[in-house]
Amino acid sequence: KKMSSPIIINIETIIVDLPTIRPHKLSMATMMAQSMVIIKITSDDGIEGIGESTTIGGMTYGAESPEGMKLTIDKYIAPLLLNQDATNINALMYAVNKNVKGNTFAKAGIETALLDAQGKRLNVSVAQLFGGAITNRLGVLWTLASGDTQKDIDEALRLVAENRHNTFKLKIGRNxxxxxxxxxxxxxxxxxxxxxxxxxxxxxxxxxxxxxxxQVLQDNGIDLIEQPITNTNFDGLARLTEYFHVPIMADEACATIFDAIKLCKIRGGSVFAVKVMKAGGLYNTAKIAGMAEAADISLYGGTMLEGTIGTVASAHIFSAFSNMDWGTELFGPLLLTDDIVVNPIKYENCTLELPKGAGLGIELDEDKINKYKRP
Ligand code: MUC
Ligand code: MG
Structure with a gap:
């Protein structure tokens, strides 16, 4: 280790609860608020990186919970990073992956904070750390999930009239x-x-x-079918992909790089929903994108309904992919009543704009963190 390398001196985790603008009803949970674990990593060169680990609906979506992620980071991940070279993200994440199994959501937030800090240190954006953004605007759809057909229609027509979205995802499977x-x-x-x-x-x-x-959805002109069956039935996804014209997308099934290689081999889906949380960070998300590109499987930029930090981290890596045929659903901050950053994401013309500036290009609003942090 060089004498001049900045050393990680502090890692802080804060659970923040932000209310949603309306109930968000999914097949497994109804969300009235989003709980995010905000991570701050400070080094002795004075640079602070921020990251976010967020899931949906407690433990109904995945094996990690907000409270569990905070504990995993505080007790098991932070000690592996403290006093280490902050600039060597490969070495840091290698140590984390070697000593902590699973827990991809917690790892994703940690890696995001390391990348944000490194970008700030080198005065480049996170996308530039990955070779640069192909586009600085990403298409963003909106999810209709009020639980009421007429309310969903009113919401959709309003958002179309405002030119905020031109694609809508409907959450079904509850009825x-x-x-x-x-x-x-x-x-x-x-x-x-x-x-x-x-x-x-x-x-x-x-x-x-x-x-x-x-079959009925296909006959009615629906454009894409996401994760219809259990995430363990990979062969079933391959059979449905082969059988229907309408594209079948793997979401929960395509979490890690190990899932992606198996799904690529059997063409379990003609589209993959990539998510930084599921993959365990931006590097792994890029590896999945590479596998999909080689297998001629299209990409869709998924979300775990993160707040602005997690959403921007996703936008930086998605902007570097060439096979994003199905756009993104990076609308998480728009589902929340408030934001914890000083400079919210700009949404316009059915797209979002990648923030300019070093690292993630966003700054925390400490007053808002204090207002919404869990006591
Ligand atoms: C999912 O399963 O895709 C994304 C948008 C939304 O409303 O929920 C998610 C999770
Ligand atoms: Mg999904």
Whole structure:
């Protein structure tokens, strides 16, 4: 280790709870607030990096919870990083991965904070650390999930009129397929042919049920089907992909690099939803994108409904991918009633703008952190 290398001297984790603008109803949970673990990593050169680890609906989406992520970082990950060279992210994440199994969401927030700090240190953006952004604008859809068909239609028409979104994802799988599919068809009819509609079943259907009802969704002109069946049924995803014209997207099934290689081999999905949280960081997300590119599988920039820090981290790495055929759903901050950063993301013309500036290019609002942090 060089004498001149900056050393990590402090790692802080804070759970922040921000209310949602309306109930957000998914097949496995109803969200009234989002809980994010905000991570600050400070080095002895005075540079602070920020990161975020966020999941959806407690432990209903994945194996990690906000409280568990905070504990994992404080007790098991932070001691591996303290007093180490802050600039060697490969060495730091190698140590973390060697000593901590799983816990990809916690690792993703840590790696984000290391990258933010390194970008600030070198005066380049996080995207530049990955070779540069191909585009500084990413398409962003909106998820309709109020639980009420008419409310969803009103919300969609308003957002189309404002030119904020031109694609909508519907969360289904809470009701019987018949009720859900009628809901989807009513919304599709109300918004018209120029607006894209996708559905996310969040694993709620069995393969035989999926085969019956995806047919109806396909006949009704739905544009994309996300994770219809359980995340363990990789072969089923391959069969559905082969059987239907409408693209089938792997979300929960395609979490880690190890999932991605298996799905690429059997073409389990013609689209992958990549997410920094599932993959365990930006580097692993880029590895999955590389596998997908080689297998001619398209990408969709997914979200765990992170706040601005996690959303911007995702935007930096997604902007570096060439196969983002299905745009992104990086709308997390828009679902929340407030923000904890000084410079919120600019959403315009159905896209977001990649922040300019070093690292992530965002700055925390400490007053807001204090207001919303869990006592
Ligand atoms: C998911 O499963 O894709 C993304 C958008 C949204 O509303 O929920 C998520 C999670
Ligand atoms: Mg999904």
């Amino acid at each position: 019987t397929p018949k009720v859900d599919v009628a809901h989807v068809s009513a919304i599709k009819k109300a918004v018209g042919d120029d607006i894209k509609i996708t559905v996310d079943i969040n694993q709620a259907w069995t393969e035989s049920v999926a085969k019956k009802w995806i």
